[in-house]
Amino acid sequence: MSYPYVFIHGMLGFGQDEKVNDYVAYWGMLSCDLVKMIKDGGGEACAPSISSLGSAWDRACEIYAQLVGGTVDYGAAHAKKYGHERFGRTYDKPLIPGWGPEKKIHILGHSFGGATVRMFSHLMAKGAAEEVAATGDDTSPLFKGGKGDWIQLVTTIAGPHDGTTVITAIGVLLPILKVITFFGFAGLLGNTVGNTFYDMSLDQWGVTSNPKEKPDIKKFFKFNNIMKVFKSKDNLYWDLSLGGAREMNERLEINEEAYNFSISTSNSMLTRNGNHRMKMASTFLPFVMTGNFVGRHRFDKSIGEKVGEEWLESDGCSNTVSALHPSDEPYVYYYDTKGDVKRGIWNVMPVYQGDHMDVVGGSVRSFLNPYYVKNYYKNYFGILESLK
Numbered sequence: 001m002s003y004p005y006v007f008i009h010g011m012l013g014f015g016q017d018e019k020v021n022d023y024v025a026y027w028g029m030l031s032c033d034l035v036k037m038i039k040d041g042g043g044e045a046c047a048p049s050i051s052s053l054g055s056a057w058d059r060a061c062e063i064y065a066q067l068v069g070g071t072v073d074y075g076a077a078h079a080k081k082y083g084h085e086r087f088g089r090t091y092d093k094p095l096i097p098g099w100g101p102e103k104k105i106h107i108l109g110h111s112f113g114g115a116t117v118r119m120f121s122h123l124m125a126k127g128a129a130e131e132v133a134a135t136g137d138d139t140s141p142l143f144k145g146g147k148g149d150w151i152q153l154v155t156t157i158a159g160p161h162d163g164t165t166v167i168t169a170i171g172v173l174l175p176i177l178k179v180i181t182f183f184g185f186a187g188l189l190g191n192t193v194g195n196t197f198y199d200m201s202l203d204q205w206g207v208t209s210n211p212k213e214k215p216d217i218k219k220f221f222k223f224n225n226i227m228k229v230f231k232s233k234d235n236l237y238w239d240l241s242l243g244g245a246r247e248m249n250e251r252l253e254i255n256e257e258a259y260n261f262s263i264s265t266s267n268s269m270l271t272r273n274g275n276h277r278m279k280m281a282s283t284f285l286p287f288v289m290t291g292n293f294v295g296r297h298r299f300d301k302s303i304g305e306k307v308g309e310e311w312l313e314s315d316g317c318s319n320t321v322s323a324l325h326p327s328d329e330p331y332v333y334y335y336d337t338k339g340d341v342k343r344g345i346w347n348v349m350p351v352y353q354g355d356h357m358d359v360v361g362g363s364v365r366s367f368l369n370p371y372y373v374k375n376y377y378k379n380y381f382g383i384l385e386s387l388k
Contacts, residue, residue, distance in 0.1 A: 004096050006096070009027075031370040048066045049201065050063060061073060104150055105151055117155075122255065125256070164319055168300050179230075186207050190202065190209060255344070259341060262349065268294075332348070
């Protein structure tokens, strides 16, 4: 394969540094291990472990530090604005040695990983002027931009470009979910030896311990730290909302030096009353509940507006229409290109029929027919390899 592949997990996901990935790979799950598949074919691939609840910005910074090797720099201006540490973990070796314009990468993001790779691609190409102004020569190379040609291709998979209505559609379940994830998974699990198995990675907030160091259970009792990130807009929950996605999209610009692909997903059906409900037989049970909430959700509190009927179709987590492409960026349907694919425009692939995790191998169908997802990605990688 021509260029290395970098796989970015979504919300509550995990990467190659976490032991859980040794038992069930996030990318491929019950069907295969996509990273291993590429390596077995003679290619180069990695799946960085990044924050499961962090913002798209923070996660993009974590990706960069791991790919080049070094200490995560979240940016002086950004850290001051949101009240967390500027620097994070240090990585001794680069995941992609020699990465640069002569050795580009394919970077793929599932779910919130889609927003993450868009942020990453934007920063690589355009940088962040406020960070350069704040620190001058001490600015991370990520924030200086000018490296859009280090990326061959960006792929978002079930990535809610314009946000997902599930954040407000589930109502009172959202604060319950936030308490469980921030206090339970991050605050408690993140400061025991269990964090080597599954790591939430919120060190910059003083909430979790580094798995390579002795865990500090006392961090769990620092409720002010946990509440700060809980209430912050510098976390995944805000970025996933329609309001948060609008703010993000006002900043983001498409990387004109890279190919950009998106794969949307759907596993709901139109009902007689004009709503959508999930396909019970082929949907993971929790997604039946969330998807049915989405399928009748017509007013979104994060923007204070009604949403159109096109927002009712979903995969249980991501609205199908939102995952097609960013609404404010150029796009074309892939099969309309007739093979003449251009950089700097979203190439929209046919909608994948399956729920939110089926598309990465996390479904009963993947278990019963593991070749379904494996062959899907083999075919997709073939398309990517044909691009020059």
